[in-house]
Amino acid sequence: MLADYHMHTSFSPDSQFDMEDEIRCAIKKGIREICFTDHVDHNIQAHQDCPLREYRLKYEECRSKYQDQIVLKWGAECGVQTHTVSLFQKDFDDYDFDFILLSCHQIQDLEFWNQQFQKGKSQKEINEAYYQEIYQCMQLYKDYSVLGHLDAIKRDDPYGEYDDDQVEEILMAILKKAIADGKGIEVNTSCFRYHLSDLTPSKKILQMYHDLGGRILTFGSDTHKEEHVGFKIEEVKEIVREIGFKEFATFEKMKPIFHPL
Numbered sequence: 001m002l003a004d005y006h007m008h009t010s011f012s013p014d015s016q017f018d019m020e021d022e023i024r025c026a027i028k029k030g031i032r033e034i035c036f037t038d039h040v041d042h043n044i045q046a047h048q049d050c051p052l053r054e055y056r057l058k059y060e061e062c063r064s065k066y067q068d069q070i071v072l073k074w075g076a077e078c079g080v081q082t083h084t085v086s087l088f089q090k091d092f093d094d095y096d097f098d099f100i101l102l103s104c105h106q107i108q109d110l111e112f113w114n115q116q117f118q119k120g121k122s123q124k125e126i127n128e129a130y131y132q133e134i135y136q137c138m139q140l141y142k143d144y145s146v147l148g149h150l151d152a153i154k155r156d157d158p159y160g161e162y163d164d165d166q167v168e169e170i171l172m173a174i175l176k177k178a179i180a181d182g183k184g185i186e187v188n189t190s191c192f193r194y195h196l197s198d199l200t201p202s203k204k205i206l207q208m209y210h211d212l213g214g215r216i217l218t219f220g221s222d223t224h225k226e227e228h229v230g231f232k233i234e235e236v237k238e239i240v241r242e243i244g245f246k247e248f249a250t251f252e253k254m255k256p257i258f259h260p261l
């Protein structure tokens with residue numbers, strides 16, 4: 001069963017991909033289920049707030065139109081920061097989400113992709129601050145399904161990919177907290193287009209989550225355009241099986257549904 005649980009449409013500021021074109025593309029590629037996860041980032045000047053109402057209405061229209069061809073779910077990728085938690089809480093209370101990715105894209109409103117946050121910091125400072133921010137957000141915000149691209153700071157690290165061993169303690173704390181709260185982690189196949197040396201998150205982090213007892217995994221391509229849809233999800237499943245996982249999850253109204261890997 002092929003499902004893609006990380007899909008951006010033109011409701012995200014960094015994607016022009018029309019929702020219906022995306023659905024037709026997924027159907028053509030034989031994908032059985034997709035979940036839209038448009039960006040919600042509060043307090044970021046370069047981003048307009050996601051028009052959740054319009055995004056929801058378009059989704060409902062598409063869900064009826066394509067119900068015989070594909071299962072469509074509705075979610076968001078929330079770029080939560082410790083000081084914006086209450087804004088995300090309000091969005092969650094106002095709308096009926098199937099799935100939420102908790103991602104870290106900024107700290108103190110400074111973005112990673114353009115190096116605003118990293119500027120003037122050592123590699124140790126960047127990586128420790130990144131994982132600390134995620135850990136703190138997890139204490140404050142519980143209405144999410146999985147941690148999105150957990151080690152994605154590696155994409156934007158000006159010094160190269162930091163070794164997981166250097167941050168093992170905080171990674172361990174994050175994974176234990178996720179498991180205790182019934183949360184999963186996402187395997188994000190954008191690692192291939194960012195030319196990273198490992199999966200996102202790394203095999204080591206996936207192994208740690210598995211060995212600690214974690215069982216909730218989703219797969220997502222982080223689609224922003226046609227060629228990304230479903231990219232390498234089947235191949236990555238094989239690697240995840242070797243780590244020891246036997247199932248992956250889709251979500252409905254924030255509850256996981258398990259499928260054999």
Ligand SMILES: [Zn+2]
Binds near residue numbers: 077103105149
């Ligand atoms: Zn992201």
Ligand SMILES: [Zn+2]
Binds near residue numbers: 008077222
């Ligand atoms: Zn994304």
